[in-house]
Amino acid sequence: MSSKSFSNEKGEFKGQSSIFREMISSEHPVYKPAKGRYWLYVALTCPWAHRTLITRALKGLTSVIGCSVVHWHLDDRGWRFVEAGDEKTDKRNWFDVAGGITSIRLNNSTPAAGICNDSHRLLTDGTDEPHYGYKRLSELYFKTKPDYDARFTVPVLWDLKTRTIVNNESSEIIRILNSSAFDEFVGDEPRQVNLLPQFLQPQIEEFNSWVYDNINVGVYKAGFTESAEAYEREVTNLFYYLDKLETLLREKYARLEAEYGENSKDKILAHYYVVGDRLTEADVRLYPTIIRFDVVYHQHFKCNLATIRDGYPSIHTWLRNMYWRHNAFQHTTDFNHIKLGYTRSQPRINPLGITPLGPKPDIIPI
Structure with a gap:
């Protein structure tokens, strides 16, 4: 998401390859299907994470694979979580379609002038990290690979049992979720959904x-x-x-x-x-x-x-x-x-950080 280090010497965009590329299946020696074992970490602003959230919902996996949402603001240290403090969060939120974010069903964005980058509205700006109390997504990367030295990207599919990243490549995560690996944990209707016939x-x-x-x-x-x-x-x-x-x-x-x-x-x-x-x-x-x-x-x-x-x-x-x-x-x-x-x-692209009001509406009724 950040524009930092995304351009080569010619000024051309250059992306980053994912390095965690394991799959989940009953045949896998380590990562086997189980309800509640795997966790999805996403940013709602990120298109790559978005595709995994859509697939998770279509396949009826919101009660099988929990979800945490990082804060929308990405700084030089990467994605961060919203700390809960003394606030209590309903644990059912973690199995919501989008990790319990309360603003998700608004069809139009609200004016942003009064919202600061360090805003910490729990379940609006993001969620806390419920398993280890981590403040940063980077902590998941370092827990998996202590010498990790690349960008800390979303989505992350995490294994709570081995405490490691299973996969951080969105195209592969959606195929993991679309596979029949988790069929035993969902109902008949989502079981019939096959995004890759x-x-x-x-x-x-x-x-x-x-x-x-x-x-x-x-x-x-x-x-x-x-x-x-x-x-x-x-x-x-x-x-x-x-x-x-x-x-x-x-x-x-x-x-x-x-x-x-x-x-x-x-x-x-x-x-x-x-x-x-x-x-x-x-x-x-x-x-x-x-x-x-x-x-x-x-x-x-x-x-x-x-x-x-x-x-x-x-x-x-x-x-x-x-x-x-x-x-x-x-x-x-x-x-x-x-x-x-x-x-x-992305201050290099938008140095004043002003968020445009339009277009309105964000999505036009059909």
């Missing part, structure tokens, strides 16, 4: 490949560049692929309209997804970037050739359909954390 996997993989590099990471390549030449190249490339996505979804809607009739909007939207006619991993991986586009990336990362709501009607329809149709998407989207997290945590 075998017959669609080649299409999903192909879609993910160009979306990841050109849209998911594309906004960061545009936003974190430190040269005008690199910025113009990256923002042009980003919008080329947004155009490609718009064409794909426009053609998808036209096909569904021909199949169900132009007056059958509910039927059309029930099948309006980016790959196939069902909700898949491709939607889960795309959504966190697109939901942040108008409220953050358009102005903060200078991705301002167009907004989604005004320039991409098919993507906009898909986005609103995801948000309003699925609680797992809506109830894990906190526009306050998103806007504050970016505009207050």
Whole structure:
């Protein structure tokens, strides 16, 4: 999230590779499925963490894998937790869709002028760390690897039994959660959810490949560049692929309209997804970037050739359909954390730390 050390000598964005890459399965010698054994640490401002929260909710794992939320403000020491002090927190909060954050169901962000970066509103700015009383996410990294010397990123999938990080790569965490590993602990309905059906996997993989590099990471390549030449190249490339996505979804809607009739909007939207006619991993991986586009990336990362709501009607329809149709998407989207997290945590991009009021509303009803 922070822009510190994200650019190479040419002023181009350069990300960081995850190093904790274990899986969870009944066949694994150490990390076996169990209810209450694993814990997810996330930031609601972070798109990579967001995809794991969505998957956790879709798969009915909110009562199986607990969740803690770091403070939205990322400083030079990394992510921090909100200390509880003498306050008592209902332990059921840890198994909420988004770790018990009380502001999560607000569809519009609130003015930020009166909110300080060191604000410590428990269950609003973040949660405390319930297992070890840690103040920083970095403590989990050092507990796992005392000589760890890279950035302390979210999400983190943690094993309470061995007290180690299982995985901190979001694309792998969502596949762990989507697998059948935890099926015995959930009901019939979430057990039927499969975000990576075998017959669609080649299409999903192909879609993910160009979306990841050109849209998911594309906004960061545009936003974190430190040269005008690199910025113009990256923002042009980003919008080329947004155009490609718009064409794909426009053609998808036209096909569904021909199949169900132009007056059958509910039927059309029930099948309006980016790959196939069902909700898949491709939607889960795309959504966190697109939901942040108008409220953050358009102005903060200078991705301002167009907004989604005004320039991409098919993507906009898909986005609103995801948000309003699925609680797992809506109830894990906190526009306050998103806007504050970016505009207050990246002083090289936004040195005054002023958080824009708009656009309003953050998400338009469908």
